[in-house]
Amino acid sequence: xxxxxxxxxxxxxxxxxxxxxxxxxxxxxxxxxxxxxxxxxxxxxxxxxxxxxxxxxxxxxxxxxxxxxxxxxxxxxxxxxxxxxxxxxxxxxxxxxxxxxxxxxxxxxxxxxxxxxxxxxxxxxxxxxxxxxxxxxxxxxxxxxxxxxxxxxxxxxxxxxxxxxxxxxxxxxxxxxxxxxxxxxxxxxxxxxxxxxxxxxxxxxxxxxxxxxxxxxxxxxxxxxxxxxxxxxxxxxxxxxxxxxxxxxxxxxxxxxxxxxxxxxxxxxxxxxxxxxxxxxxxxxxxxxxxxxxxxxxxxxxxxxxxxxxxxxxxxxxxxxxxxxxxxxxxxxxxx
Amino acid sequence: xxxxxxxxxxxxxxxxxxxxxxxxxxxxxxxxxxxxxxxxxxxxxxxxxxxxxxxxxxxxxxxxxxxxxxxxxxxxxxxxxxxxxxxxxxxxxxxxxxxxxxxxxxxxxxxxxxxxxxxxxxxxxxxxxxxxxxxxxxxxxxxxxxxxxxxxxxxxxxxxxxxxxxxxxxxxxxxxxxxxxxxxxxxxxxxxxxxxxxxxxxxxxxxxxxxxxxxxxxxxxxxxxxxxxxxxxxxxxxxxxxxxxxxxxxxxxxxxxxxxxxxxxxxxxxxxxxxxxxxxxxxxxxxxxxxxxxxxxxxxxxxxxxxxxxxxxxxxxxxxxxxxxxxxxxxxxxxxxxxxxxxxxxxxxxxxxxxxxxxxxxxxxxxxxxxxxxxxxxxxxxxxxxxxxxxxxxxxxxxxxxxxxxxxxxxxxxxxxxxxxxxxxxxxxxxxxxxxxxxxxxx
Numbered sequence: 001x002x003x004x005x006x007x008x009x010x011x012x013x014x015x016x017x018x019x020x021x022x023x024x025x026x027x028x029x030x031x032x033x034x035x036x037x038x039x040x041x042x043x044x045x046x047x048x049x050x051x052x053x054x055x056x057x058x059x060x061x062x063x064x065x066x067x068x069x070x071x072x073x074x075x076x077x078x079x080x081x082x083x084x085x086x087x088x089x090x091x092x093x094x095x096x097x098x099x100x101x102x103x104x105x106x107x108x109x110x111x112x113x114x115x116x117x118x119x120x121x122x123x124x125x126x127x128x129x130x131x132x133x134x135x136x137x138x139x140x141x142x143x144x145x146x147x148x149x150x151x152x153x154x155x156x157x158x159x160x161x162x163x164x165x166x167x168x169x170x171x172x173x174x175x176x177x178x179x180x181x182x183x184x185x186x187x188x189x190x191x192x193x194x195x196x197x198x199x200x201x202x203x204x205x206x207x208x209x210x211x212x213x214x215x216x217x218x219x220x221x222x223x224x225x226x227x228x229x230x231x232x233x234x235x236x237x238x239x240x241x242x243x244x245x246x247x248x249x250x251x252x253x254x255x256x257x258x259x260x261x262x263x264x265x266x267x268x269x270x271x272x273x274x275x276x277x278x279x280x281x282x283x284x285x286x287x288x289x290x291x292x293x294x295x296x297x298x299x300x301x302x303x304x305x306x307x308x309x310x311x312x313x314x315x316x317x318x319x320x321x322x323x324x325x326x327x328x329x330x331x332x333x334x335x336x
Numbered sequence: 337x338x339x340x341x342x343x344x345x346x347x348x349x350x351x352x353x354x355x356x357x358x359x360x361x362x363x364x365x366x367x368x369x370x371x372x373x374x375x376x377x378x379x380x381x382x383x384x385x386x387x388x389x390x391x392x393x394x395x396x397x398x399x400x401x402x403x404x405x406x407x408x409x410x411x412x413x414x415x416x417x418x419x420x421x422x423x424x425x426x427x428x429x430x431x432x433x434x435x436x437x438x439x440x441x442x443x444x445x446x447x448x449x450x451x452x453x454x455x456x457x458x459x460x461x462x463x464x465x466x467x468x469x470x471x472x473x474x475x476x477x478x479x480x481x482x483x484x485x486x487x488x489x490x491x492x493x494x495x496x497x498x499x500x501x502x503x504x505x506x507x508x509x510x511x512x513x514x515x516x517x518x519x520x521x522x523x524x525x526x527x528x529x530x531x532x533x534x535x536x537x538x539x540x541x542x543x544x545x546x547x548x549x550x551x552x553x554x555x556x557x558x559x560x561x562x563x564x565x566x567x568x569x570x571x572x573x574x575x576x577x578x579x580x581x582x583x584x585x586x587x588x589x590x591x592x593x594x595x596x597x598x599x600x601x602x603x604x605x606x607x608x609x610x611x612x613x614x615x616x617x618x619x620x621x622x623x624x625x626x627x628x629x630x631x632x633x634x635x636x637x638x639x640x641x642x643x644x645x646x647x648x649x650x651x652x653x654x655x656x657x658x659x660x661x662x663x664x665x666x667x668x669x670x671x672x673x674x675x676x677x678x679x680x681x682x683x684x685x686x687x688x689x690x691x692x693x694x695x696x697x698x699x700x701x702x703x704x705x706x707x708x709x710x711x712x713x714x715x716x717x718x719x720x721x722x723x724x725x726x727x728x729x730x731x732x733x734x735x736x737x738x739x740x741x742x743x744x745x746x747x748x749x750x751x752x753x754x755x756x757x758x759x760x761x762x763x764x765x766x767x768x769x770x771x772x773x774x775x776x777x778x779x
Contacts, residue, residue: 112768
């Protein structure tokens with residue numbers, strides 16, 4: 001019985017939250033990796049682009065709520081996401097046309113691209129804050145829990161409760177669907193294959209008649225979808241605050257690089273690597289050991305490897321270690 | 337540029353003008369540090385925030401009086417942990433020297449590091465708790481050495497240089513954009529440590545009331561020579577007032593204002609000295625054989641390597657030098673504010689804004705770096721009033737109650753981001769070398 005309790009404890013406090021957080025990171029990391037693989041630069045505006053997409057989604061959610069449209073138990077935001085995506089893609093294409101296109105034709109070095117993306121970061125941050133303000137916003141509605149901790153306890157008669165938030169289920173479900181669609185697209189369709197070819201060897205791809213304009217357009221569209229959904233899911237699960245989104249750029253970068261930048265599958269797994277290591281290393285295992293060990297060996301301290309303050313530092317340290325020992329990432333990168 | 341600051345002085349107040357000027361000087365120092373790395377050697381350092389914070393930490397550790405009680409409570413444990421760290425580093429060095437590169441070596445080093453960290457964490461825990469329990473509302477940390485804060489400018493440079501040595505050893509082999517990300521993340525780690533190791537830095541509880549190199553306003557207001565000085569300066573203004581009591585009141589007002597201006601002027605003087613010394617040194621370096629070699633390395637690493645230049649060593653050197661200068665700026669900043677707030681170090685303000693300064697001013701040109709520091713900081717501060725004026729100007733016909741206008745006026749503080757972003761984008765597009773481009777005279 002105690003053993004089951006311990007398992008439930010880990011599920012409730014480590015496994016499910018890490019899986020959710022990892023999914024959110026994974027979507028962002030695939031976004032970073034796509035831009036890096038095809039447009040060939042590190043996009044420092046990642047976090048702010050995600051916050052732009054989320055902002056558009058929130059605005060549409062409010063609009064639908066004012067119309068009285070809702071999805072019942074599901075959050076209204078799910079209905080608003082497609083409109084948010086359209087807005088996001090339009091914004092990205094606009095930026096590409098006025099900013100990035102010029103440097104692409106100039107064949108500027110990646111460093112210059114990165115600097116330009118910092119300019120885009122400033123502008124996007126300003127736009128988001130001017131439109132919606134810097135405050136913390138929650139836009140979740142509908143049923144909050146699928147299983148409540150108390151109900152679970154009554155149902156199973158265990159000491160430990162298992163709470164399952166609907167946002168967690170939605171996040172994991174949407175991520176699985178979206179990522180499988182994306183991999184199907186990249187591996188099975190002609191456009192997807194030509195994107196891979198372009199990322200692998202630009203000159204050769206051009207020689208074989210692949211239209212670079214189309215590739216870039218498709219890349220931005222996929223990026224817009226990923227950014228909006230990733231951002232909106234994070235906002236639904238936690239809350240929307242432009243500053244947090246800017247900060248989230250850092251673990252997202254970590255996930256993309258740990259997985260091997262330029263490799264979407266690596267980025268996908270990298271998101272989970274980062275999320276799990278952050279939570280595993282900063283969780284206090286005292287209660288877990290109380291269940292597993294006999295009463296005489298119960299620990300006095302919290303049995304916490306690092307305090308939760310170092311959550312971000314954990315993922316960054318992992319990244320630094322990976323960069324030193326395997327700069328191309330765990331799953332060799334640079335090819336889609 | 338000076339004219340603009342003077343305008344602020346005349347129209348807003350001399351106090352504001354001088355505080356902008358002082359921060360411009362500090363920004364200029366930071367920009368010079370970043371410019372040495374980027375302009376001379378082409379190294380991207382997005383970790384400026386971390387070095388700034390370390391400089392600030394140096395200011396705290398140098399100037400605060402030691403907390404005797406805390407040292408008694410946990411000093412021994414802390415010293416033991418420091419000793420353990422030294423032992424750990426020495427053992428690792430020994431292994432690295434002694435054994436061939438192999439998987440076993442890598443794993444054993446990893447094992448030593450992990451077990452060392454665990455050992456230190458558990459052995460230092462009681463000491464840290466004891467220190468943090470010592471009067472937590474006021475101290476709760478070990479304190480510093482109680483020396484004049486000016487020394488911290490040098491120590492800040494040493495701290496930052498030391499960190500840069502470690503970071504450089506680890507990360508400089510990376511490609512440009514990886515280096516940018518790695519340094520950015522390392523600086524976040526530094527901030528996380530400064531924020532949460534309360535025994536050393538008081539963390540988010542902040543350290544306030546640091547010593548000053550300049551006199552205190554309150555002391556000045558009661559000093560005879562200062563009152564006489566203010567009287568002399570404003571003789572014309574004062575002589576107009578007939579009534580003696582009124583004249584005394586006016587004088588008191590002027591003395592209060594004058595004292596804070598005077599203190600700021602003292603800081604300006606100190607900062608100006610630093611900027612001028614650094615400018616002379618960096619200019620000399622730029623035109624020396626060493627500067628020529630750096631440019632050669634920047635423009636063609638392989639060719640420079642073929643000519644027998646040690647690229648790795650020079651990169652490390654310039655990374656340390658540039659970071660040390662940023663460290664000085666960090667210490668100067670804390671000196672001026674008189675307080676150390678780890679929570680205020682954010683990458684937007686301390687890393688990306690500095691980079692905007694470098695790019696806008698002109699990379700590779702020291703005067704450009706200083707100009708960039710001045711222009712960008714001035715705009716950063718004055719963006720809100722400017723955009724408020726513009727919004728009011730363009731929406732003059734719309735009534736005050738209009739929702740859009742009210743919303744725009746409410747979000748005036750965020751127009752500075754817009755201004756910075758657009759400025760950066762325009763400069764990158766139409767003047768990629770900055771306002772004052774790099775010019776190299778070949779003699």
